[in-house]
Amino acid sequence: MQVGDKFEATDGRGTFYRCVVTEIKRGECNFDIEGSATVGKPSLDIHIAISPTKNLDRMEWFVEKATEVGVNQISFIECHHSERRIIKEDRLQKIAISAMKQSLKAWLPTISPMVNFKAILDHHCEAKFIAHLDDPPSPHLFDRINKEKSALVLIGPEGDFSAAEIAAAAAKGFITVTLGAHRLRTETAALIAAHTLALVSR
């Protein structure tokens, strides 16, 4: 870019800025803000809490797609059957920023640090769900979300939630839901949950 070139920037908190380059120094660029436009928050605040997969690529993929679909917060939870207990937040944050820019969005999802399963149960939210395959099948997430303003869905590890975790979630008001009749990979389930909520609140 050269002095006088225009570009658009976002703070990831709902505002786009129209900018013009005023000075270029080595590795640095100054600019003026010529105007701004705000984009309202999505009508539903979507929070997905997922037990990270062994393969980190799958989590990176999920963060990219969830950002495109429109998620407000992504948390990572350490469950009884979790095969991975460490994530690379910085890298996931960069992927989310890149996906936000790619899809021309002004809202960046918050990537929260790994927490214990029990800690997420105290998260404040209007509608709280735990997704797992139950027999007989639970109602579909699509049919359990109404006009709430915020929703949290828990997505378990490859080995699913433990019975104790499911009971603990139920005791804290989490509703058991299914995402379809078939077994889904962890990251697929998480994206499907995010998209189901995005569809309902579109």
Add this chain to the structure above:
Amino acid sequence: MQVGDKFEATDGRGTFYRCVVTEIKRGECNFDIEGSATVGKPSLDIHIAISPTKNLDRMEWFVEKATEVGVNQISFIECHHSERRIIKEDRLQKIAISAMKQSLKAWLPTISPMVNFKAILDHHCEAKFIAHLDDPPSPHLFDRINKEKSALVLIGPEGDFSAAEIAAAAAKGFITVTLGAHRLRTETAALIAAHTLALVSR
């Protein structure tokens, strides 16, 4: 496995077989079929026709996820703005089989060879859609699918469909739909379309 071990197999055409190993030779295994169970076809036959992305990984990812979500056919289309005109069908087929097994399904999607954009327009289908960002926005795919038994959605390349392609599709009865207010990557749009149809027909 040893002689006498039991396993389950599927033909990918709706039948699961309960099998027992009868003989193991070098690199070969014979088995008897002890019983079978059929799984009905999904109520909606979902066909996604996509212009392949430059990066083949993104197509492999799409095939895996589309199989999990429940797609009946995946076609690849060569569009005016397509950046890739060759796909590796064999590899995509293997990925679909692996995803079918992973999600314990008895239906394998058909992976069709690359065809010209015009050829896909003659495909027979009850509900036909072309997804692209329009101004003002078109209706959402979710609101345009009703009780049809089969649906085809066309997903364009990174550079979108050309105006001539959109006009040609409209002339053949394809309905323009959106998949949300934001720009989506090609493979994300394709999966979102597949999941939207799967949700409606669940």
